[in-house]
Amino acid sequence: MGNVIGIGAAPKRKEDQRFLTGRGNYVSDIKRPGMAAGVFVRSPHGHALLRGIDKSAALASSGVIAVLTGDDVKADGLGSLPCGWGISDAQGVPMKEPPFPMLAQGKVRFVGDMVAFVVAETPEQANAAAELLAIDYEVLPSVVGVLEAVRPGAPQLFDDVPNNICCDWELGDKAAVETAFRKAAHVAKLSLVNNRLIGNPMEPRAAIAEYEPGTDRFTLWTTSQFPHVVRFLMGALVLNIPQHKLRVVAPDVGGGFGVKQFHYGEEAVITWAAKRVKRPVKWVASRSEGYISDRHGRDHVTEAELALDETGKFLAFRVNTLANMGGYLSTFGPNIPTNLYGPLLGGVYTTPAIYCNVKVVFTNTVPVDAYRGAGRPEATFVLERIVDVAASEMGIDRVEIRRRNMIPKEAYPYQTPVLVQYDSGDPMGCLDGALVAANVNNFGIRKAASASKGKFRGLGYSTYVEACGLAPSRFAGRLGARGGLYESATVRVHPTGQVTVMIGTHNHGQGHETTFAQIVSDKLGVAFENVDIVFGDTDRVQFGMGTYGSRSLVVGGAALSKATDKVIAKGKKIAAHLLEAAEVDIQFESGKFSVAGTDRAKTFEEIAGAAYVPHDYPLEILEPGLEEQAYYDPVNFTYPGGCHIAEVEVDPETGTVTLVNYTAVDDVGTVINPMIVEGQLHGGIVQGVGQALFESAVYDEGSGQLLSGSLMDYCMPRADHLPMMKVATHSTLCTHTPMGVKGCGEVGTIGSPAAVINAVVDALSHLGVTHVDMPATPNRIWRLLQNASLPVAAE
Amino acid sequence: MRPFAYHQPHQIPDAAKLLTSIEDSKLVAGGMTLIPTLKQRLANPPALVDLSKLGNLKGIADDGVTVTIGAMTPHAVVAASKLVQQKIPGLAALASMIGDPAVRSRGTIGGSVANNDPAADYPAGVLGLGATIVTTTREIAADKFFLGLFETALEPGEIITAIRFPVPLKAGYAKFKAPASRYALVGVFVAKFADGVRVAVTGAGPGVFRVPQMEAALSGNFDPSAIAAIKIDTDGLTSDIHAEADYRAHLVTVMAKRAVDAALN
The missing domain is CATH 3.30.43 (Uridine Diphospho-n-acetylenolpyruvylglucosamine Reductase; domain 2)
Structure with a gap:
């Protein structure tokens, strides 16, 4: 028998055995009898009228089974891809929500927009036939940038969306902010771009669909972070398949980062096609296809102003942002730059008045949606950058200005002027810890050493908070969510005492099979190895909203904790019966049910056995079996945060920025498995560093072609770009989640871009550089130095 | 496929x-x-x-004044070769900077030279050292071999069998890697011979090219300072999302200085 491995322990991850020995079961590993191959034909143009499609040559091509287009979709009366959020402007006018057909109808709106689906015996035959499809495009000018898209005379994506503006959204007290700005001793201003990113999960998207005529049931295997949501959106809103006739399976999934938390048209097309061709159909995206079809992230242009009094206290913050939505509204699209952005602009500071306006804009680009952090990295970047700008302009030390404005630990719970109320936190404690860990006191020595080699060294801070654990349904509903955001878990205790958990979150690299097993092992006193976690299958798991927004432990773990408590409560009833004691006298501790004050006890296994062998049961008051289910809807978001300190060295000769040190002290609440938390922080930080220094999705204005459409041109961060990171936690407990957890999946990505760019600006500040846009590529830095106000020379 | x-x-x-x-x-x-x-x-x-089963296309030989590398010799073998490291350390260093370990284990010198990618490393080494491309039908001087974007002097049916490098007094290679692809955004190979210096640049333009001003300056004084003030004309240089032409021109001078530095150390 194995051991209890509980909360706070760091066992190796259960799932890594199969991943590291090549025994994972990914969608592309699955083969179904009689399976055909499908390929999508995608628009090569950013913007074009679709005049007609001649299928004849493609249909005559060897091995071709079917060629489906938007006309077939229309003929079958299928729905448009739904958006899960409906936001409104200040007057309550709903956003413009043009249809998003699963195959283009009449017009294509981005390079990669789906025009046809070709099914053939083999992928090679499908590809060959796809090339024979004669598609008559009338090419229109494309518009890819938000500034260009809202200009008068810009190409219009939709006839009924003037100036391409989907919604003119706002948050906060505009008048109070204006009053505060009039009284300000100083106003700091900053214009910036938050660069567009492409998620690049290791595993490209893929799907297999199968229809069984005998049972009239569909099965879709898909690379998804939320199979139940796909079942609902696709079944109920797109294909009109009853929920009980549709099974969605998301088996092992090789990374998501948000890219796989949307309902994609590919899923609907392939499911529809499987019934039409009466064969299972499989599609696996190539990496190149992913670049032009996986939803992109970020892409903001922002003007921000911070009003301060003469002592550097923040009086008011005003932010105007243009946010790129791409060619259509994706599942969460309009929610990201609004509800997940504006409410974070308070940061860890006591700023009393905040106003935020976001114009959500359509362009001829891949639809933009959530990417790790989703709205919160953008908010943190604006705020943490302008704090540095203000400090520099007012001659106040960057750490000092943060201290003067930070919410003190005693002030929690803290109500911000932008909806959210932080339940707990200690930003000052994180800052103090990070200053020591980063050895900031000796920075001057390191800077001098760099200078002696002709390099500029800089230090950058980011003290930040985020809102995660998405989300309280009541709150989300008020903001425009069209669904709930709770989570569910079932704890099934077998007659032998082993446990199977069915949970609605989805593990695609986060280590849930380990973390959740630790929670059960801890609470029930069963061996860690005797707990299995089942997820990702709508036929096996009751329901779930899936994994995104750092919600799995916070919301899913809470549901699991509740269900486990119910198992204990039921166990106590059984024990009371077996031990002939009153239920109130039964205690449960370390896997034993005992009668208080006596040595009479039953093990968890004995209770489980009795539950399934009820020979002598008071059946009128006690059901057989030991299986409990719980749904959990959080009462508030959770608010992890912390302090990140980046240290960079700039080579002025080439413009190369090297990240030389990185320190993070984060408050993630209770830590279940410190090794997994450390891994999540590392990964998150690396993705943020990627945004700050390397990654950028670049489109050609006019043609709408994606210029950074492969790993040859889109620079992902690599191991040799990174120093050894110092990562620590300084936790306060969340006051409203069952275990005090706050979530840790996104903090790294949210805190890091500002820390890195603040360090780059610091390194170049003696040259008069006040801002550097992301990514801080060598070419960009060299250009800044060419234009710098002082001659380039090491200090 | x-x-x-x-x-x-x-x-x-x-x-x-x-x-x-x-x-x-x-x-x-x-x-x-x-x-x-x-x-x-x-x-x-x-x-x-497939050329992999042909005899005699792999291996490295030396006759005292030249080093000959078989066309099918992988980059990793050149990088690790004691002979190359001793005779032309700059060339071994160049081979060690190509791609990643998998590419270096599979990719060959003949393939790289025949492909003549404008951002490949070997063309800089071959032109910088004034090597001779040995084919199934003739021998071609490097100066006459590289004809521009993916174009070479190879005739249809002509196969490179080996590259013969003269052993220089000193040689060095400096490469500024394109951040994503790790091809040369700009790579500069410098080689000093008894009769002068050769400087070859890859990555900066549509094909590998020599820089006569730098060659003249370095022939007089083989030191980074000799070329520090030489600016490359931006005309004809590549401009793309990673680097604008004037930045590439600037990097040519920086990388040339670093290549000389590498040759001297």
């Missing part, structure tokens, strides 16, 4: 014959460029002629 015939001849004349008899057929050496191109359906050759 579209279907194609696959041939694996054992004799060089057989390979040359296949290449000329099957129209549009392609040679495959390490396949580091060709295979991805096939997978993306950007090339559609009816047949591939």
